[in-house]
């Protein structure tokens with residue numbers, strides 16, 4: 560799909576990959592609806608972009624609430640008349656192992672990471688089909704292709720986004736609506752401070768900021784700048800590619816995971 564002159568809706572647009580997608584799409588000549596739950600960051604970033612001449616429309620939206628996602632669609636259509644590209648990008652991590660995650664935390668992480676994507680698909684794809692043009696980019700993760708003992712509920716939600724995206728791609732084959740699945744390895748963003756946006760009843764304290772190099776060392780990888788990821792997304796949308804990976808090392812980890820599965824060997828983290 561061509562980008563110039565089209566409209567994109569990006570969720571989680573106030574920070575990290577979503578903000579970089581917004582800026583890339585503007586450079587490509589698109590109008591962008593920036594959606595995010597963090598009002599202050601959203602207003603700050605949208606204001607900065609508008610002051611520099613960018614055509615954006617900011618909408619505060621909790622993607623875990625289907626009514627708010629439907630409202631986001633309506634407001635995007637009201638502002639620009641069409642939506643050609645949807646980036647279901649908002650995501651969070653709770654930083655606890657699966658067995659130490661409370662039911663309320665599960666609801667939060669599943670609500671944002673999986674239901675946020677599902678609600679986006681339900682709200683926007685029918686509009687794109689009717690328009691006769693569209694593309695959906697779902698942000699999963701390397702953590703949706705391989706597992707680790709470090710990310711708890713993040714893994715099951717990201718595996719689910721990969722599965723949803725694969726089946727959506729097949730369902731929409733032959734229609735004018737394309738699908739891509741973004742599976743980044745490590746990107747230099749605020750994802751490790753996700754609990755800043757958790758519902759207050761979960762009782763998280765303000766998360767500390769951990770230097771990205773420290774995380775990179777633990778994960779055995781190199782962090783990418785979000786702008787590089789945005790460039791790959793723009794390329795994939797244009798060329799109709801489903802898989803968007805950021806690191807060559809992801810393929811090695813997937814290969815090892817699949818080999819163990821093929822041989823019915825038990826899971827093991829790492830290469």
Ligand SMILES: NC(=O)c1ccc[n+]([C@@H]2O[C@H](COP(=O)([O-])OP(=O)(O)OC[C@H]3O[C@@H](n4cnc5c(N)ncnc54)[C@H](O)[C@@H]3O)[C@@H](O)[C@H]2O)c1
Pocket residue numbers: 570571572573574575576577594595596597600620621622623648649650651671698699700701702742743744745746747748749750751752753756
């Ligand atoms: N950074 C990485 O290393 C990495 C790797 C793989 C996948 N991802 C995925 O990339 C996506 C973007 O994350 P990021 O790394 O840019 O992190 P980030 O924390 O910098 O940005 C995420 C944005 O999502 C917003 N958000 C959180 N909950 C929301 C909700 N309920 N409704 C709407 N917006 C909400 C946040 O306010 C924030 O602006 C996520 O889906 C994340 O899981 C990130």
